[in-house]
Amino acid sequence: MKLTNLQQEFVLHFGEMGSRWGINRTVGQIYALLFLSSEPLNAEQITDGLGVSRSNTSMGLKELQSWNLVRMKHFPGDRRDYFTTPEDLWEITRILIAERKKREIDPTLTKLRELEMEGPKGDDYAEARIAELREMIELMTGFYDDMEKLETERLVKMMTLGSKIAGLIDKTSGALSLTKRK
Amino acid sequence: MKLTNLQQEFVLHFGEMGSRWGINRTVGQIYALLFLSSEPLNAEQITDGLGVSRSNTSMGLKELQSWNLVRMKHFPGDRRDYFTTPEDLWEITRILIAERKKREIDPTLTKLRELEMEGPKGDDYAEARIAELREMIELMTGFYDDMEKLETERLVKMMTLGSKIAGLIDKTSGALSLTKRK
DNA sequence: CAGTCATTTCAGAAATTTCTGAAATTGAGA
DNA sequence: TCTCAATTTCAGAAATTTCTGAAATGACTG
Structure with missing residues (x-):
């Protein structure tokens, strides 16, 4: 060859x-x-x-x-x-993202949850930071799970829309609690 | 310590x-x-x-x-x-994604463009596959660039909406050419 | 079963990456 | 300018990862 x-x-x-x-x-x-x-x-x-x-x-x-x-x-x-290799590039991309998530993110999410389960240990700052990190990862992986379910066609449409999505989002009412914390 | x-x-x-x-x-x-x-x-x-x-x-x-x-x-x-480390987790996440893109994706995008610039070499299948890959990466990095510009608040809102976005997308008219090719 | 082809396993060799201790460099203050 | 604490550099040691050749395994065929 x-x-x-x-x-x-x-x-x-x-x-x-x-x-x-x-x-x-x-x-x-x-x-x-x-x-x-x-x-x-x-x-x-x-x-x-x-x-x-x-x-x-x-x-x-x-x-x-x-x-x-x-x-x-x-x-x-x-x-x-x-x-x-699979013919469809979108399929390849989905696999790649899913596998990387599995190897690079899931173990850490599990670890963070374990650490939280062990209960407060008196290191307030570290505990808060860990909780915050876990929440962030959950938000992002949750979003990923949702996108994963979309058919390719809608995904392409969404990506093509790009920043125009911002406008659509603003028209929807919903909680914004995650950004503001005391 | x-x-x-x-x-x-x-x-x-x-x-x-x-x-x-x-x-x-x-x-x-x-x-x-x-x-x-x-x-x-x-x-x-x-x-x-x-x-x-x-x-x-x-x-x-x-x-x-x-x-x-x-x-x-x-x-x-x-x-x-x-x-x-920066206090704001969103800032950290943005940096992380930007840096990974720079190290893991940009060099390949550059390479693919170079290969295409060299012009057709007679290997039709390979040439088509490279073009397709480049287009996919451009679509995704373009979308990333758009998301990058959104304020954190809107980004959180979008992520929280998740699959509900699909509905919003459908209400918008727009080209869907990228999915279908002959 | 014996023979053959295809693939996998695996111990050690080769290559690469990570880490250390010692030396070199930097730069602020005397 | 000299001194000294802080940091960086770097050559080689240590650890890890990758790769190879040889042997083992599997599985079809006559």
Whole structure:
């Protein structure tokens, strides 16, 4: 599998960005390659397309599967596993956000609740700050859960509206208690 | 500086989460400690609160400053630097999102535009996928830019409305072209 | 079952990141 | 200018993560 120039550059970029995105170089590269391939690829093709070891490819694919970011396919008369990324970019985005939330936010939310459950310990400032942080995370993840439920079409419309939404919001009456606290 | 039990647990959690958040343990711990402290702390206090080396604290603070996540303060007659996190959680959140966007998204957007500038190379599928990805990122960052401009009060109101926004959106007429493509 | 192909596992090698202690730098006050 | 406290820098040590090659596992086929 000789990569085109375009593929090559894209793949290398994703490899470099990997560390900032919390994945390793190989995982980033595998994902990039699959993303640009119209046909599903097997581990062999990925391995020599990227020039990494077969075992590294195997581990990378396993990681991508744990992120739900690739789909496995099979062809009749061929017992190798083939992989693709979902066709729909919105689906990919939803998965990415959901998985990052699960790994980066949920454990902390759980921890904050635990700390609060242990009850007041006399450190008023810290306790207040923790409660405040938990509330903020709950507000944001609650909003995310709501957006998650919207069909893509409405989501796109909302994003396109952008700041015009501010006007719509003002026309609605509702509690604003979260901003003001004594 | 002996940490309270609550501080200790919170600090250790942020240290552990650090790697998932793209920062190292010490940076996570320093931030956590400052977040829970009502008073600004100097490097000395942080160092012995966390039990790390003085130089590690120095590098951690430098990193937090590069993220704009801490403020430096001074007291009359004391030439040591004191640090705090911004009081307002919304401000912290805005900074965090802005910085992550800058590090994790902007470089890729730039790269995608570069690849497109180089013009068609004959790999139709890859070219289409790259264009699609760029459009998606532009839509989302554009929306983010709009939200960024909203005052906190309106943002909270919007988040509280949540899925009720869907109804408001439907009442607005507007192009929906982005979802359907041939 | 034996043989073959595909994939996974895993111990250790290689690479990278984090952390430390010592030395260098900075800058305020004498 | 000199002194000294505070901070930063940096080379190498320590820890962690990534990657490889070899062996193990699984699973279809004749």
